[in-house]
Amino acid sequence: MTLRWVVLLAALLLPGVGEAQAPSTLPSFALQRLHLEPSGLGSLVVGTGRTLAPGVVRVSLQAHYEHLPLNFLRTWDPGVNSIGLVENKSSGHVTAAVGVLPWLQLGAHLPYIIDQRGQRFLDVAPSEGAGLDEPWLEVRAALWRMSEGAPMNVAAELAAALPVGRAELLGRDRYALAPRLQAGFVGEGFQVGGEVGVLLRPRQDLSPLSHREHDVMGSELRLGATVTSRGQNDTATRPEVSVLFNVPLQGGRTSAEVLIGVRKHLGSGVALYFLGGPGLGSAVDMPALRLLAGAAFATGEAD
Template sequence: MTRCIRFLAVAAVLALAGTASAQNVRPAIDSQRLRLDPTAHGSLVLGDGEVLEEGQFRAALTGHYERSPMVLLTNGELRGRGLFSDGTKETQLLRERATIHLNLAMNLWKRLELGLHVPAVAYQYAENYVSPSGATINHPTQGGIAAPSAMLRYGMSSERTGAPLASAIAVEVVFPWTDKVDYGGEKGFIIAPRLEVGKAFGGLRVMADAGGQFRTKDVELTAGEKLSHEVLGGIGVATTGKLRAELTARGAFNFDGLSQSAELLAGLRYGFGEGEIYALGGPGFMESPGTPTYRGLIGFAFIGGKKAAPPPPPPPPDPCAAGQSHTPEQCPALDDDGDGVPNGQDRCPLEKGVAENQGCPDKDTDGDGVPDRLDRCPSVPGATDNQGCPKDSDKDGVPDDKDRCPDKPGIPENQGCPPERAEIKAGKIEIKEKVYFDTGKATIKAQSNALLDDVAKLIAANPQVGVVTIEGHTDSTGSAATNRALSQKRAEAVKDYLVSKGVDASRLEAKGFGPDQPVESNKTAKGREANRRVEFTIQNANP
């Protein structure tokens, strides 16, 4: 372990001491596609939605080797050299590179975290390139500080606080950096926002992130090509505990026709005290610039600043244990009244009852033999076959034992019978309502049908009644002749209606009197209303 630390320290010093060699024209590109996650909560290279806890920080130093991240093809195009790349290589523009990464992460405030990354190229080697036109690309500078970056991450949810999923948003900014080390930076900013999520499943943690990489200045490559914006994403799974393993897949998609980039990385981590050592490596695939054939990393990290939590107080005695005092609400699974209904489902947890009444005793307030829970009329004695309510066959609100017409809806004032609209009195059939017609016409309004139905039933039910004269009367408005004709037609309309209801036509006579027999003065509206009427007069009565 001591030798490893010394090696990394020497490599870092060499990197800082590196100076540019010759002034050669090379593409100003940051060939470093791998950026370590400064928090490394779930994975060394992927965020998992968690941030450092308040007051906590993490510092890490990582040695990194990559093989063939950039080559020139025979057609002069600049590409990476991942597995299964299909271009024909001509020159190793960057055959190998060793880099030291310094990462620092700290919690700034509650869920807000700052991450810093400073890479130092300790060694890189390439082949000289001379194009058919005579342009040359010589060896790159041996070492130096590459483009640093800063990141802000905000945790939106955390499994530590009971959320079902950890999630965070992060924005990383890589600063312009072109004159310190070749292939270690670009002319503009690189802005990389992303969304991170993670979830624990027992001893496993699954994580994923997705975002983009936006350049404020396009990278001018060889053969007139350029590299601009990219879509980034990754997914991984890791174990938890002191000894941890992880497997991640990362990829980048560009819109510039430069092929794509993908990597599969496997790693091991071992934690001790507040420190951690780790190793990571795996192949690259396809041939977007910066994609290596393979890469390997080894490093160590220190996590500090988190205050040790005080030991938890001893748990209080279980109130639901045998012999302990408790309330039914504290122990919903117990059955304090022994009625077979648990306290949590018992409306009367301290009073023995029945399950059908949610643990409460059955009550019969009105003493009719129907329990209140089944009684629709719990305060009024009723019939068991009517859900505890008094029986009312015609549903008119009058119980059958008090209803003179139990099979016919009526009104309480008439002992449950319908109101008597017609009645035989002193040689007349007295009606309790008026017969209404359309104004100026002999058409009977529908509102009078029920009245005339009662009259028809009364005549039919009383054969002792002889011939009934249906008298039509009007007020004095208009000519007397017109009124007499109208009253005659109205009397005949009533006769026709009664005949349609089964009354023998020979027992009916229609006669219109017009305004000739007023019952009140025609000088007032009230008097005229009273004079517009139909009367039924019995001509003779059979004994």
């Protein structure tokens, strides 16, 4: 009889013990993974090895929407599931770049979360609300320039995040660095470019929360390629196609994005643009869909 009561008590208590040990809150990390190209030279999201001319300033304003940017249930196919800890995220972005020297450019990216909503997942409350997202500063040095007779444009860039975003909105890493090497070629009426870089950030293992292996966020290899058209006048319309590919370095999941954009110049120094496309892969922080619209203003010659 005593043994029977011991077994019954264990059956009742052990599930509760397991639930008590399960994580009930998300760790602090930056959910935003899109890097905008502040100079807009070539692509809106992929660097092409070019820098703004000395004294030229470009400022852009963007409205950005992400669908399912944090979802533990996705498979490789985009948009299979419609429930996530963060289902809908709307944000505004201000980017700026200035040419300092013929080979040197400085840039900044300031994002702000306008609204973020989701659904509870396994007793974990969604990160909802509005507030500052993680800002970035960057410096770019041109190593080769076609304007100086080089066969292609090549540049090295270092970007660093400022840990001042709202942690409860998944808007802050303890640290994040992103060195990149960019290359591009400008032809008659077109431009191609690519970049290879590494995102260095703390490792966050979310597998105990999701009960799914490889739900890890951390450092990753980042590859990007783009093809853009070049307008022949100040009011040209320019389409572009960019592909972003992310390879985890600390046990996460591979992901990719295909982004198609169009840029309409309203005159010298003013442009409107739209960019959007699906996310591919089962990484927990890859949105199923991304849409972006913006306007750019430049004081001199800029794409």
